[in-house]
Amino acid sequence: MFISALSLRDFRSWEHAELELSPGRTVFLGSNGNGKTxxxxxxxxxxxxxxxRVAADAPLIRIGxxxxxxxxxxxxxxxxxxxxxxxNQGTANRGQINRSPVRRPREILGILQxxxxxxxxxALVRxxxxxxxxxxxxLCTARLPRLAAVRADYDRVLRQRSALLKTAGRQGRSRGSASGSNTELTTLDVWDGHLATHASMLLAERLRLVHDLYPYLAQSYASIAPESRPATIGYRSATLPPEFLDPARAPLPADTEALEAIMLRELAAARPKxxxxxxxLVGPHRDDLELMLGSAPAKGFASHGESWSFALALRLAAFELLRATGPEPVLLLDDVFAELDRRRRTALAEVAAGAEQVLITAAVPEDVPAELAAVPLRVETSGGADGRISRIIDPVAESVEPPPAEPAGAADDVGNSPGSSSATG
Structure with a gap:
């Protein structure tokens, strides 16, 4: 899998860009703040x-x-x-596949990995x-795109159930009771069923992921830090019994009925609290991916170097898992070679050298291992009425006429922006 073209309009510092890309390794070079990332x-x-980098979409839209x-x-x-x-600012986002609108943006998931x-x-470690x-x-959604709908449904039910818990608890306390009214409790029973249904599907995929990722993580970490303690992962949950949580055992069947029954039982037990x-208080929104170095948790016990090694090993393990079970994903390396020591740089460069497409950002060419032979594209910014505007400096493109003005009505065609084969601003 590779990206052959990228177009941007009013995304962060990019007023307009049209890039043609090829398989292999490409590095975007430029000082910090120029728009590479x-x-x-x-x-x-x-x-x-x-x-x-951010949880909300608003910062992604260029100022103005x-x-x-x-x-x-x-x-x-x-x-x-x-x-x-x-x-969009204040309204729902819109997506297209081959210029045809889709009902929900999440329908594009799985096309690009x-x-x-x-x-x-x-932060994955610390x-x-x-x-x-x-x-x-x-990572679960990359392997099973329809899980995006499950995640969205779970989040929606969780919000609605949490709001009902607050209302029922408040009204119960005002009546001097420890619980809500019969009507409220009956409604909670309904929401418990919905929550357990969606949670069981999410839990099944998380457990399958941890089992499948386990050997890749151990191997990646050992190659990066052979002198360190062995690295392992596990799934931490106060809801599930121990037999569900051992990633080294044979893979569990996706028994969503058993997981749903466990969820319903735990929700009933936790309701008074x-x-x-x-x-x-019950559900996958309270679970964690356990990262272990030897017998100690990585968080709080790993050194700075070990933390970096674990974070890198998680990403490399994800890459190896995806390409072992489906299309090889595009590898994106955002200014990381400068953060790594020689051994970690070498381990990452070995993976990058064999990937179908790697897109890298770096401040200077020396930050990128020479053996990658990456094609350089320089990114710079210029001032604008609404702040800085990023562009790619291509000596060949400097003499090319700027792209024509966007035709009337083109704003209604998502991402359908005119341009040349290089980025402009």
Whole structure:
């Protein structure tokens, strides 16, 4: 799998860009703040419908613009697919596949697969459990795109059930009771069923992922830090019994009925405490990916170097898992070689050298291992009325006429922006 074209309009610092890309290794060079990372962020967003830097979409839209557009042409086993996404201020985002609108943006998931390694990945080891849950869920969705709908349904039910718990608990306390009214409790029973159904499907995929990722993680970490303690992963949950949580055992069947029964039992047991606190205390939203070095948890016990090694090993393991079970993902390396010592740089370069397409950002050419022989593209910024505007400096393109003005009505065509074969601003 590789990206043959990338187009941007009003995405962060990019007012307009049209890039033609090829298999192999490409490096975007430029000083910090010039917009290199924004290119990889846009590609990663099309693959996951999320940014690796911010939780909301608003910062992704260029200052002064009402919407941002991202588009790519993805080539997979000789087949080309065009995907476009429009990010809107205050309204729903819109997507297209081969210029045809889709009902929901999540329908584009699975067409483009990426693995992105960035300095923010240190939070996978040192950050809160939400970072690791996101890592699991994005990787699960890459393997099974329909899981995006399950995740969305689970989040919706969780919000509605949590709101009912707060209301029922508050009203129960005002009546001097430890629980809500019969009507409220009956409604909670209904929401418990919905939550257990969606949670069981999400849990089944997470458990399968941890089992499948386990050997790749151990191998990747050993190659990066052979002198360190062995690295292992596991699934941590206060809801599931121990027999579900050992990643080294034979893979569990996707027995969603058994998982649903466990969820219903635990929800019933936790209800008094949930009503008292007004929060949902049971479910995969409270679970974690356990990272272990030897017999100690990596968080709090790993050195800075070991933490970097674990973060890198997680991404390399994800890359190896995806390409072993499906199309090889595009590898995105965001300014990470400068953060790594010689051994880690070598381990990452070995994987990158064999990947079908690698897109790299770096401040200077010396940050990228010479053996990768990456094609350089320089990114610079210039001032604009609405702030800095990024562009790619291509000596060949300097003499090319600028792209024609966007025709009337083109704003309604998601990502359908005119341009040349190089980026402009």
């Amino acid at each position: 924004n290119l990889l962020e846009a590609i990663g967003y099309l693959a996951t419908l999320g940014s690796h 613009a009402e919407r941002a557009r991202i588009g790519t042409t993805v080539v997979n086993a000789g087949r080309q697919l065009r995907i476009d996404l429009e990010l 990426t693995v992105l390694f960035a300095p923010e990945d240190l 950050g809160d459990p939400g970072e690791r849950r996101r890592f699991m869920d994005e 949930e009503l008292e606190r007004g929060v949902c």
